[in-house]
Amino acid sequence: MEKQNVNKIFKLLKLGLSRTIVILILFLICSRFIVDSQKIEVGAKIKKQYYLNPDAFDYLIDYYRNKITYDARSFKEYIYYYKLLNNFWPNSPDILSMIAYCQYQQGESELAEEYYLKISDLNNKLFLPNYNLGVIYFYKKEYKKAIKYLSKAVTKRPMDQFDYLNSSKTIFLPIIANYSSQNGKIIEDGSNKKALFFSFEQISKEIKNNYKNAYIMLVMSSYYINDDFQVRRYSSNALYSKVGDEENFKILSISGLKGFSEGNLLKKNNFDLALF
Amino acid sequence: MNNIKAFLRKHLNVERHIICFVIGVCFLTWAFLFRNFIFGKYFFYDDAISYFDHIKFFIVNISKGVYPLWDPNWNCGVPNEFFLRRIGCFNPFLLVIVVFYKFGMSYLLSYNFFLVGYFFLAMIGFFKLSNLIFKNSKLALVSFVLLLFSSISTVLYSSFIILIITPIIWFFYFLFLFSEHKNRYSVLGLTFCLMILASTYVPFYFITLFFIVVICSLLLYFKRTINFVIDAITFVKSNKVVSLMCFMCIFLSVIPSILLFLDARSGELVFSVRHNISSNSNALSVAEQSIGVHGVYLDAAAGDILSNLNKIKLGEFFLPVFCYMLFMLSFVTKISRRALLLILMWFLTYIISVYDASTVYKVLYDRIFYFRYFRNFQFFVWIGLIPVFILFCVEQLRGLLSMRNFDKSKMILTIAIVNIVFVLWLIKSTNIIVSVFMTLLFGSYFLTIVKKNDNFSNGILMLIIFCSILNPIETFYYLNNNYTSLSVLGKYDIAENGFSFNRDNGEFSEVRIRDVNSYLRNNKLVAPVLYYSSKEISELVYKLDYRNFINYSRNRIMTYDNVYLLPQSGQMIDALSKTFSSNQNVAFIYRPVVSSLINGKENLDLSINQIIDRNQIQIEKFDANSIEINTSFDKEKFLVFNDSFNKRWQVFVDGNKKDVIQANYGFMGVFVPSGNHSVFFRYGSLNYYLLNLCGHVVFMIMFLSLLISYIKSRKSLSY
Numbered sequence: 003m004e005k006q007n008v009n010k011i012f013k014l015l016k017l018g019l020s021r022t023i024v025i026l027i028l029f030l031i032c033s034r035f036i037v038d039s040q041k042i043e044v045g046a047k048i049k050k051q052y053y054l055n056p057d058a059f060d061y062l063i064d065y066y067r068n069k070i071t072y073d074a075r076s077f078k079e080y081i082y083y084y085k086l087l088n089n090f091w092p093n094s095p096d097i098l099s100m101i102a103y104c105q106y107q108q109g110e111s112e113l114a115e116e117y118y119l120k121i122s123d124l125n126n127k128l129f130l131p132n133y134n135l136g137v138i139y140f141y142k143k144e145y146k147k148a149i150k151y152l153s154k155a156v157t158k159r160p161m162d163q164f165d166y167l168n169s170s171k172t173i174f175l176p177i178i179a180n181y182s183s184q185n186g187k188i189i190e191d192g193s194n195k196k197a198l199f200f201s202f203e204q205i206s207k208e209i210k211n212n213y214k215n216a217y218i219m220l221v222m223s224s225y226y227i228n229d230d231f232q233v234r235r236y237s238s239n240a241l242y243s244k245v246g247d248e249e250n251f252k253i254l255s256i257s258g259l260k261g262f263s264e265g266n267l268l269k270k271n272n273f274d275l276a277l278f
Numbered sequence: 279m280n281n282i283k284a285f286l287r288k289h290l291n292v293e294r295h296i297i298c299f300v301i302g303v304c305f306l307t308w309a310f311l312f313r314n315f316i317f318g319k320y321f322f323y324d325d326a327i328s329y330f331d332h333i334k335f336f337i338v339n340i341s342k343g344v345y346p347l348w349d350p351n352w353n354c355g356v357p358n359e360f361f362l363r364r365i366g367c368f369n370p371f372l373l374v375i376v377v378f379y380k381f382g383m384s385y386l387l388s389y390n391f392f393l394v395g396y397f398f399l400a401m402i403g404f405f406k407l408s409n410l411i412f413k414n415s416k417l418a419l420v421s422f423v424l425l426l427f428s429s430i431s432t433v434l435y436s437s438f439i440i441l442i443i444t445p446i447i448w449f450f451y452f453l454f455l456f457s458e459h460k461n462r463y464s465v466l467g468l469t470f471c472l473m474i475l476a477s478t479y480v481p482f483y484f485i486t487l488f489f490i491v492v493i494c495s496l497l498l499y500f501k502r503t504i505n506f507v508i509d510a511i512t513f514v515k516s517n518k519v520v521s522l523m524c525f526m527c528i529f530l531s532v533i534p535s536i537l538l539f540l541d542a543r544s545g546e547l548v549f550s551v552r553h554n555i556s557s558n559s560n561a562l563s564v565a566e567q568s569i570g571v572h573g574v575y576l577d578a579a580a581g582d583i584l585s586n587l588n589k590i591k592l593g594e595f596f597l598p599v600f601c602y603m604l605f606m607l608s609f610v611t612k613i614s615r616r617a618l619l620l621i622l623m624w625f626l627t628y629i630i631s632v633y634d635a636s637t638v639y640k641v642l643y644d645r646i647f648y649f650r651y652f653r654n655f656q657f658f659v660w661i662g663l664i665p666v667f668i669l670f671c672v673e674q675l676r677g678l679l680s681m682r683n684f685d686k687s688k689m690i691l692t693i694a695i696v697n698i699v700f701v702l703w704l705i706k707s708t709n710i711i712v713s714v715f716m717t718l719l720f721g722s723y724f725l726t727i728v729k730k731n732d733n734f735s736n737g738i739l740m741l742i743i744f745c746s747i748l749n750p751i752e753t754f755y756y757l758n759n760n761y762t763s764l765s766v767l768g769k770y771d772i773a774e775n776g777f778s779f780n781r782d783n784g785e786f787s788e789v790r791i792r793d794v795n796s797y798l799r800n801n802k803l804v805a806p807v808l809y810y811s812s813k814e815i816s817e818l819v820y821k822l823d824y825r826n827f828i829n830y831s832r833n834r835i836m837t838y839d840n841v842y843l844l845p846q847s848g849q850m851i852d853a854l855s856k857t858f859s860s861n862q863n864v865a866f867i868y869r870p871v872v873s874s875l876i877n878g879k880e881n882l883d884l885s886i887n888q889i890i891d892r893n894q895i896q897i898e899k900f901d902a903n904s905i906e907i908n909t910s911f912d913k914e915k916f917l918v919f920n921d922s923f924n925k926r927w928q929v930f931v932d933g934n935k936k937d938v939i940q941a942n943y944g945f946m947g948v949f950v951p952s953g954n955h956s957v958f959f960r961y962g963s964l965n966y967y968l969l970n971l972c973g974h975v976v977f978m979i980m981f982l983s984l985l986i987s988y989i990k991s992r993k994s995l996s997y
Contacts (some may be wrong), residue, residue, distance in 0.1 A: 022608035022617050029625050037628075041635040046575035094568075120691065166552065202659045 074105065080104045096123045096166070099131060111138050122151075128166055129158040129209065133216050147225035149232070153219045157240070160209050297415050300743060301405070304395045304423055305398060307747060308431065311754040315435050316394055317378035320761050321593050322435050329438040334385055337375050339902050345970055346902040348921075348961040353819075354831055354944070355921035356547070357941025357961075358902070359538050360810060363479035366441055367970075368531065370975040372398055379432040397434050400444035401426050404665065405481060406770050409453040410458070410671065411616070416739050417672050423743055424668045424997035427750035429596035430660050436593035445474040446484050446661060450491070452694045457506050460513045462520055463987040470526040470980050473531040475788035477973070479538060479562075482652040483661050490626045490662075498619045527976055536972065538562075546924065550808055550881045552653075564653045566643050567633045572656050574631040574663070586709045587749075588756045595659060596753060597667070599714045600745040603721045610689050611677030620670040624663060678725075679734065693725050703754035714774060721745045812922035826858040830942075835907065836918040837950075838865040843939060844870075850943050865941050867917050875961050904960040913950050918947040918958050926966070930958040 012082030018024070033039075091139055115138050123133040136152035139145070215270045224232035314320045322330050325635075335358075339346040365372070374395065378388035404425050424666040429935035434440050443540060452467035475481045495503040514521040541547065542562040549561045567573070577597070584596065584601075590596055629636045642649045681689075701718060704710050724741050734742075808816050818827055840863055844850040850866045857864050898906040907918065921927075923940045928938065929948045932955050941947030950957055 020612050022611050022613050022677065025613055025618060025621055026608055029621055033577075033625065033629070036638070037577065037632055042569055042573075042632055044579040047578060095761045217759050232574055 028246040065097075073084070076106065077104045077108050081108070093120075093132070094124045095128065098124075099134075102131075102134065105176075106134070106138065111142065114138060126157060129155050129160060129163040129212070132158065133212055136216060136219060138218045143226075144228045148223045149220060152216045152223070153236075155216050156213060156220070160213065163209055170268060217245055279356060293415065296420055300392060300419060301402075301422065303425055304743065304747065306427055307402075309394065311436075311751065312394075312431065313839075314761070316390050318384075318390060320435070320758075324436045325438050325488060326434070326436050329441070330389060332365050333372065333375065333389060335902075336365060336367055337372070337379060337385070337388075338572060341379055342375055342901070344901045344903065347966065347970070348903045350588075350902060350921055353922070354815045355809050355924075356810055356812065357541070357924060357926065359534065359541065360479065361534055361549075362970075363477070363538050364438070368477045368973045369441075369474050370978050370981045371399075384492070387452055393434055395438065396444055397431065397440050400447050403451050407447060407454060408669065410451065410454040411669065412672065412676055414676065414705055416734060417676055419667055419739065420675065420742055421672045421744065421868065422600055423746045424601050425665060427598050427747050427754075428596075428601075428668070429590075429692045432590075432594070432596070432662050432754075437657070437660075439660050442478065442480065442483055442657075443661055445471045446487065447665070449475065449484070449488075450658055456510070458919055459991075460509055461749040461991055462517070462672070463984070463991040465513070465517070465979065466987050469527055470977075470984050472528050474975060476528060476535060477531045477977075481535070481537060481650070481915040482648050483657065485648065486630065486658075487627065487662050490623055493626065494619050494622045495624065498615055501645045527980055530976055533632070545815060547810070548808070548813045549810050549814060551995050552809075558650055560651070562652050567653050567655065569633045569635045570664070571984065572654060573633040574628065574656055574659055576636075576659070577632070578661070584710060585707045586920070587714070587753045588709065589760060590753055590757050591760050592757070597664065598746050599717045599749045600721055600742075601668060601671050602700070603718065603725070603745075604674050605667075605696070606700065606726075607671075607674035607678050607693070608997070609696050610692050611681070612672050614673065616675060617670060617673050617677070620666055620673060624666045624670065627658055627666065630662070631655040631956060636717040648689065660801050666992065686755075690726055693722070696792045697722055706836065709742055711749075711752050711756070713749040717749045720748070728799065730804065762892060764801055812924065812944055817921045818849075818851070818854070818944050823854050823857060826855070830858040830861075831920050834905075834920050835866070835897075836865055837895065837911070838916040838918065841947075842865045842866050842915045843868075846927060847943070854943060865947060867939050867941050868945070869939070870956070887923070899957070903962060904958065905958075907957045908954070909950050909957060910954045911950060915950055916941070916947055917957060918942060918945055918948045920945050921959075924961070926962050928960050929953070930965075932954075932956055932958070933958075 051159050081101060081104045084097055084104065088099050088101065089093070098121050100119070102114040105106045105111075105117065108116035115135065118131045118138070121128070122135065125131075130156035134146045136155055139148035139151065176194075182192045217239065220235055220236040224230075224236060309316060320329075335349060335351065336346060342946050346360075349356055349361060356526035375388045375392045378391060379385055383391075391948050401422055403417050405422035408421035409415055410416060414420075430443070449471035450469060452464045452471060452721060456468060460686060471914075475484045492503075537774070539560070539562065542559045545559070545561070547561050552564060553561050569575075579595070583597070584599060589597065608617075620793045629638050630642065633639045639649075641917070660821050697718060701715070704714060704718075721740065724738065727738065808819060811819075820852070842864060844853060844866050845868055847868075850868070853864075853866055856862070857866075894909060894911050896908040900906070907917070909915075909917065916940045919929075920942075922944050923938070923946050927946055928935060929946070929950065930937050936948050938959075939949075946959065948957060
């Protein structure tokens, strides 16, 4: 009787194992080891923008635009999110730059510095990592280092930075889309794609503004380390690059040069000479 | 009565006619569901728009007897080679559009009919392939219906992928056919499909799938695969002339793609969006892709495959629910080697298509060269995953039909339990449309009666067809309704004559700097990233105030009295920003040329405005590749032709060849003496045209050979 039962169970087992579904389950288990389904899930959700949907960037954008005050907890959440992404896409400059930005806002400028240096190594074509490093050193009053990175930053093509933002569909585009919508400039049909394209107008302005700031900090840093030649050089370069208001740079240059009593260079003709 | 039936069956081949009739009805049903697209009420979406555009440009020019090697419509003109490779210009089926068009049908309708015909050809190919696999025409018909009513048909209007799917399906059909009948017909078919695939710029989907099939076959049908190779070698040895001809044809069809590859390496062309962050110097290369941007998300979306079908849009994943019912038969069917092969193929395709979510992609990207030029793996859903999945599901049906010695009550109980679980899961899911439940109802009925017939009767066949199309009919009804919510981006309607000479006719509907103008229309203030252009034009658009750039480049011909030599690009761009804005009578060149018009920098006089006297220039004739201008200048002038500079352009003044001078950074110029002269710009050498012409002739010969061979071998083949 017992043997009969064993045979019956064995027969049933054999029958069960011979079904196609067994193979499917085996492949499914196998795929768990080969394919990182969590990564796919995150990818799919980010693509659909509901993991961190555009609303989730509100705080980041409002803070960036000086609309709200600093909230450590919010930044912690962003750092957690971007570090999570970093596990899926290690060495991705756009993710690292978001971590660095949040770290910097948290007051951890050393950590931010580390991230920006890494980004600069990963993609040395970009303006923003060099610019941000320059900003960090400028405010830390390490002017020589600030000059090193800011002078690197201003030689980068803005278009490369622009292209990079455009290509960063996972990280920057959701933020840009929201940034655009917050400015109330989504055109007619409110289609998401159009909003993304449209917002580059603002992003371009931001980048241009950063170039201007980079030059200002370059002139100021040169002034602080008493390098009159650099003050003239960066003022001239700024005027030549047409990154900001011409008069502002002239005033900036004048204030920098004051200390060196080189008033004869301040005449308009000499500025033109310096330019060409 | 039985005798009459037997007689009819023998002499009229009733079954064959029934199959043909069902195929016809299914196709008509499909056409009815897509009538708005077929008859042009709904326009294309996404990638399908640009393919419509490229093919239109090609067809319109071919109809006029011009072989378009240059496309003046794109960003101040670009070599058309890239677009010709995109559309696979040698494909003889494209000529169907020419025929329709020549008979007075509008281009849109001609193109749509071609598209539908080509799609239907793919479906017929799938039917024939399934018939070879299952050796059962009714099961093949089920495969055909399931694929026809999957969302593969919706990508017809949102993607270009059908241009690749059709030859791939037929290739595998001929490959299977060759394994059974080593005849010329199958060899010619294989060659013809390979030629079409090799002449496109993305044969990589095919290559990847082919290797997957080879690997799986070696693993599961080792002996048969080796025998197949031995038989193929024997065939080559015994049919040396035919084999040599086939190899030569394939080699010839690859040449244009190789030339495009080499061109992209020269650095003359820029594919900003595609190449963007790639470290490879070849402009066609792509950076390592990530699942965060594209790829196949089935793993994440598996729980929602039947939810929200009432919100379906073009190109979204969809399979008839009956397909899943067949899939669930895997609980009762026995493992077969064929099922195992299909699962393995599906699995390998899937792990490649998820990009960096599996380590396989990284290895392939680093080790196999073509993966560095290959992106958009999400199309593997349509090219590989859906067809293979459908074959697997039909294999389950075959498994059910071929089961012997089974306990019917147990089987029905198992199916019932699985279906109940399925229904419960559906109830839990959100927004399930009615036809899903109706299909489950009818499908369950079918599964309980199917075993009464070893080879199911025509009545049951009709029930299966009904179950297969019930759910798609409702889904495609919603697809039609949802079309209006799609924002169709940039329908770029090239004029019916291909292009007009002037870039500015007061509207944007004519020839234009495509990417830039779409930005202008939306009042953007930022220069766009051009998808495809010459390197110089890409830089000019970015570096100059592009409104000035647009205003300048609208004039296709400019004449100048002053020419300045500025060997540094930075200097030239700076100077151009001044001259373009005020239309001044100064052109700039890089290389020194002997001419009295060339001035030193000291004499730079930018005060003279550029005035073109229309009486001094007359456009004699123009087409996509050339332009002839008659000039009657009172003194020597520098004539600038504002299409982007490319090494393949040639210029002839009164029939004498002159050097094309790179002028105004990215354009072409030539010095023209005073008096009456004829200036002729032409793109491409005679050899280049001959190579393309030769390609068309070879493709046509191969196609006709295939047709003749088919007619000859028809009697020996079933279906």
